Amino acid sequence: MEHVTIKSDLIIFHYGELAEEDRMLVDIAREATANSYSPYSHFCVGAAVRLEDGTVIRGANQENAAFSVTMCAERSAIFNAQSNYPHLAITHIAIAAKNIDGFVKNPVSPCGSCRQAILEIEQRYGRDIKILLCGVDVIYVFDSIKALLPLSFVDDSMR
Template sequence: MKKHKITIDYTVYPSLQDLDATDSSLMNQAIAARANAYAPYSNFHVGAAVLLANGEVVIGNNQENASYPSGLCAERVAIFQAGAKYPGIAIKAVAITATSKNYVVEEPAAPCGNCRQSMIEYEQKQKSAIAILLMGEKGEVIKIKSLADILPLAFSNSFLE
């Protein structure tokens, strides 16, 4: 028997103001996208912004539907739109932010399992890391260097060959 341990390194910034200009701009675009989320059932609004290698930013927000679970998370809206609009252009970073009409979201909200799996496929395909920035409504911002850090032992297309 072999025992293995998985650990990740990430950086915590006290606030949005402590980010560099590129990350701050990306998170601000995610915040703007969050404002247009369609979340009448959960009242949980999520915005995402995807930074591409060509400098373009693609946004997304969660889109709910009365027929749960047919809605779509902000992260997948943004990353799928980036893939559709800019095929073959590498993704550098994804900023994700969340708020609620029911309470103040003070902790960074991480992507769900479906979003992690969807995003990791882009990282695997482009063979380069995609950084992730996570923020609640206010407060700390977490920066993770790679999607692989939050989805270790990820499923990939190699299992389908």
């Protein structure tokens, strides 16, 4: 038997410490929460992805009474970007959330399906995507989704 420890690195920023382009992406993700359709959970999630040419695409969660067809904000933004700009890699994604009381204090993390979708885009373009998870003032920054999905399933897993 072998015991293995898996660790992930993250950098914790306060909003004001972020680079201007990252603050802008966080602001757009927060604004995108206003486009959420979440009549069941009342949990509004917004995402903003930046493409390699600087274009920013928004996404917001869209709930459905049949919960399995609900679309998360992250995948909404990613699939929009891939459908309209398939020749451009995604370089960053910022994710923000609010409930009926306002923006959540602590950063929220993508669900497993969204993590897998982000990983697929990293694999497709052969480059990492910077992840910004937004709380009210604290932002968790990861250099790649691999930090949140260390034992991942990718194309090579099927070979």
